[in-house]
Amino acid sequence: MRKGFIFNHNKCVSCNACSAACILENEWNVYPRNIFTFNSDVDLLTPVINLSLACNHCESAVCMEGCPASAFSRESVTGAIIINEKKCIGCRYCQWNCPYDAPKFDIDKKVVSKCNLCFSGILEGRQPACTYACPTGALNFGEITDSGSKYIYSWFPDKNLNPAIEFTASGYSNTLKTVPENIFAQNEPQRAVNKKNILNEPSLLLFSFLATISVSTTIYSFVEGVFPGKMIFIPFLILTGLVSFFHLGKVTRSWRSLTNLRTSPLSREIAAFIIYSFTGLTAVLFHIPVLLIAASLAGLIFLVMIDGVYVFSNNNRSIIQHSGQTFITGLLMISFFSGLIFPFIFIALIKLWLSVHCLRERKINSNLFGIRYLRIVFLIISGASIISHISFPGTVIVFVFLLGELIDRVLFYFDFNPLNINTLITEQQNIERDEKKGG
Amino acid sequence: MEEFLTACPRNCYSTCSFKVQVENNRIVRLLPYSGNLATPEGPCIKGLSYIERAHSPERIIHPLIRRSSGNFEQITSGEALDIIAERLVSIKEKWGSHSILWYKGSGMSGLTNEIGYAFWKEFGGTTITYGNLCWPAGLEAVRLSFGSVKHNVPWDLVNAKTIIIWGKNPAETNIQEIAFIAGAKEKGCKIIVIDPLRTLTVDKADIHFSPKPGTDGALALAIAGILIDKDLIDHEFIAKNVKGFAELKDSLHILPADAETITGIPADSIIELAEIIGKNGPLTILPGYGLQRHQNGGQTIRAVLLLSALTGNIGKSGAGFNYANLQSYIYDDLKEPMSYYPDYENDMPFRRTISMAKLGEDMLNSCHPELKAAWIERGNPVLQSPDTGNVKKAFSNLSFKVVVEQFMTDTAAMADIILPAKNMFEQADIIGSYWSPYIQYKPKVLESPGETLPESEIYFHLAKKLNLNISFNLLPQPGNENIDKWLEKRISSCSDITLSQLKKSPVLAPGLQQIAYEDLKFDTPSGKIELYSEEAKVKWGISPIAEYTKIIPLHDEKRYPLALITPNTGSRIHSQFGNLKIIKKTNPEPAVRISHHDARFRNISSGDKVKVYNQTGFLLTKAEVSNRVPAGLVVFPNGIWFNENGGVNRVIAGKETDMGYGAAFHDNRVEIERIE
Helix, strand or coil: CCEEEEECHHHCCCCCHHHHHHHHHHCCCCCCCEEEEECCCCCCCCCCEEEEECCCCCCCCHHHHHCCCCCEEECCCCCCEEECCCCCCCCCHHHHHCCCCCCEEECCCCEEECCCCCHHHHHCCCCCHHHHHCCCCCEEEEECCCCHHHCCCCCCCCHHHCCCEEECCCCCCCCCEEECCCCCCCCCCCCCCCCCCHHHCHHHHHHHHHHHHHHHHHHHHHHHCCCCCHHHHHHHHHHHHHHHHCCCCCHHHHHHHHCCCCCCHHHHHHHHHHHHHHHHHHHHHHCCHHHHHHHHHHHHHHHHHHHHHHHHHECCCCCCCCCCCHHHHHHHHHHHHHCCHHHHHHHHHHHHHHHHHHHHHCCCCHHHHHHHHHHHHHHHHHHHHHHHCCCCCHHHHHHHHHHHHHHHHHHHHHHCCECCHHHHHHHHHHHHHHHHHHC | CEEEEEECCCCCCCCCEEEEEEECCEEEEEEECCCCCCCCCCCCHHHHCHHHHCCCCCCCCCCEEECCCCCEEECCHHHHHHHHHHHHHHHHHHHCHHHEEEEECCCCCCHHHHHHHHHHHHHCCCEEEECCCCCHHHHHHHHHHHCCCCCCCHHHHHHCCEEEEECCCHHHHCCHHHHHHHHHHHCCCEEEEECCCCCCCHHHCCEEECCCCCCHHHHHHHHHHHHHHCCCCCHHHHHHHEECHHHHHHHCCCCHHHHHHHHCCCHHHHHHHHHHHHHCCCEEEEECCHHHCCCCHHHHHHHHHHHHHHCCCCCCCCCEECCCCHHHCCCCCCCCCHHHCCCCCCCCCCEEEEECCCHHHHHHHCCCCCCCEEEEECCCHHHHCCCHHHHHHHHHHCCEEEEEECCCCCCHHHCCEEEECCCCCCCCEEECCCCCCEEEEECCCCCCCCCCCCHHHHHHHHHHHCCCCCCCCCCCCCCHHHHHHHHHHHHHCCCCCCHHHHHHCCEECCCCCCCCCCCCCCCCCCCCEECECHHHHHHHCCCCECCCCCCCCCCCCCCCCEEEECCCCCCCECCECCCCHHHHHHCCCCCEEECHHHHHHCCCCCCCEEEEECCCCEEEEEEEECCCCCCCEEECCCCCCHHHCCCHHHHCCCCECCCCCCECHHHCEEEEEECC
16 A cells, blocks of 8 residues: 555644755755645634645656656655756746645755655654654655545545645534634735746746747748848857747756656746757758748747646636737737738737736736736737838837737746645635634 | 763753763764663754863863952862852851851752752751742642652553643653653544643644633633532542532532633634543643643642542542652652652751742842852852842852853852853763653763863861761762762662662653552542642631632733743753754744734744833844744743843743742733844
């Protein structure tokens, strides 16, 4: 039978002994074990539940699948998912993919660290440090069931990854009665959903946007039957490539990002970029028309691959309904640059519909309303100018159009929501609070 | 790698057993030891931090002397002891030995602590302290009622049908008890917490009552009235085992409506609570030490205790009044709380004039002779005694201060000479517990670093230098074999337990009652549970029946409207552990907790710098606005060092409790304002 963590929240008081033991045993710079608290701001209507979680050493380890550098491996005896820090390139993609917030970026070492299940301790006959250190017996290590009933939290993410954890408390309900009533609840509880912030990776945003422009101009050139200008195309491509390096912790190991083409969408994206760049450059340098066709095709595939990187991390790991994705933006740019009115209108309408959809979905982020409207206005202006052939100075229209698409990409990063337990806990907390207040 | 079985000697309920793995004179790992049924899952985060604490680069491992520049300078152990011997002799000659204060805290428990007594007695006596900062009011209350202080073994708690955790926060201060509370709850036990604060323990409860601080006695007495009114009492038990029922019945006058006014708890809820207490037994009450840190603390504990007596919840499984369990203290001549009381006849040549609760004031007022010097071991009185202003002044007035310490604490920083102190792994000892029923041996597993000497050896060398003639029975020779011999001899006179037995595993105290008072024998003058205590009247000048007295706050409530509570936290034992990196890493920065209501009124947000102040002094720290604190109350834990924006005793006045010579830490009032 499979072994894993066994947790009973009835005995957990968030004392942090597990976290301390983890750090002391492994001498981490980071905190591989999280103690999540459901209702940490102690709203009286909802129970306070503590969850001590580190890596769940999933059967389908998405961190390992997604890692472009093949830095993860599974230890054969214990089934522990281990990261080899010497192989990690510090791209942090695993942090997007893990719904349990297990991979931690070590700012000093510039690589990711994570729970290793204290596997060498297990091989020596001990338990993982966090489990033997728990003073109440809330966190244990042992044989776990594989039935779905072990997840007592309806909101526990990604059960299909088959994480090696079992919860033994029998659910939770708010039975706590406070006397005098309302002696503590004196403020509106926090509602802000804290999600993984991808916006702090501006180099990725820039990379994907520049890539979209580059690919569209390549295809535009092909449609127009000319070759892109060397003096623009080459520096632009180099810039795009360079930007992608900026977010890596270990630039010198960046070659490793091609080592996991089999399962990592990031690896594939980088490979597609290289193929596109190589064919594009050769075509432009030596004026080989066949290679321009190849580059155009590779470019389209590359854009699909970029989107795939995000789809893999998205909260339901399915197609993202967002107008800021690179493939659709790429198509719009091609029709815009080529002046193809009907394709442009068709794609623009899809984008418009998606933008309005987002606008309605994200009511909470009212601070973004202005920008969301601006994005729609820019799209309409661009469309109108194409249809009516109004002869604005061309550069102004191009500028307005590209700015609109850039905003769209920024919004994509803002709305992009990798599956994450932190987000789910706050969302669920708000749902339960609303239900109780309503009832 | 070697593995040893040991036990944690901190001033803490749990007194955990654990296994320690040692390699190259370094602690590698701490593992739980399941043979101790009270702590089968092992120690808490503080225990885990010994890995760092034992080998911390910040540890003092060489004697330090303060030079005229004010800075400390390293000297050898020989030099330090020479200087100390010379100064002690000259002070004694000039002002007499009573001009020296020998102050010992609760930093490390163990039988070897007695060795100091032998030395100072032979030296001619010193001034020492009486009382205790922590728990004596409640201890005395329990002793007056039961004649002794004990309760059921911790693991019996799972048999309770109702548990009332009254002014205790085991989630932070007795974490192993949480396992038994959770175990009881799984079997359908009702968990009730009575605490002004929404503590981490409350998160595990079914009902939380939040009375105004210092009013618990009124709540208990109102419940007693309801129990009698509704006939929810155990007549047979009372008839056989309780003294003073009639007097109690006559004295009860707090009606639920009165109690509502006093405590803030609605009358209906008080009646509901009384019904649970009366009907849903067996009932175990877990009173903490928080509710007795008031001027009315002793009477409060007596009032709560009588609920257990009236409902017959004493001497049965799943029942009891678990204030403290001193059954393992078999080696003490005089058990707490009696050992805290000044006893001029038996303790000559010590002269006990200094109150722990009013240390600063009493030190400053001492005369015939005035205090000139202090020797401080196992304690941090500059930080932990009430009224920091006066305590600091009193210590600076002294011309010679020796502090035996492991780290540069706020007390050590005021020393003239610091002697490095052993840690728990560097000398063998035997310890009891005030919660679990085990007697435990903790072996020597590490060689002391640098020139660190255990107190026993410091005293041995000093005695030699001072030509004091002390027998081996009282003052062992250096070397751990001699400590083992000394321990062997020390315990052989008290029971049949041998050292080799203790070395194998923790030993249950001889004569242990797993279910305390199951024989229904009480060591009181009447042989019964005394709800009416003549001794209370004679010894403390208070009503022989428990009564509720309204607290007179120690500060002007109009100017300082916020009540201040200074609890212990999960990451510290008083002032220990907070300086360690692993504790800092896993715990938020210390802050004064204030309710949203009071914070809004003062324009304070979380993270703001604030000044907490009253007539006694002021404290600069950070604020944390919290839903865990009711309006009118603020919370700042004790034990936070000055350099961490701590030192709550700056705003605590020195005041004794109604009995037991405790300190009324929780009767202080403060105001808070935001500072830019």
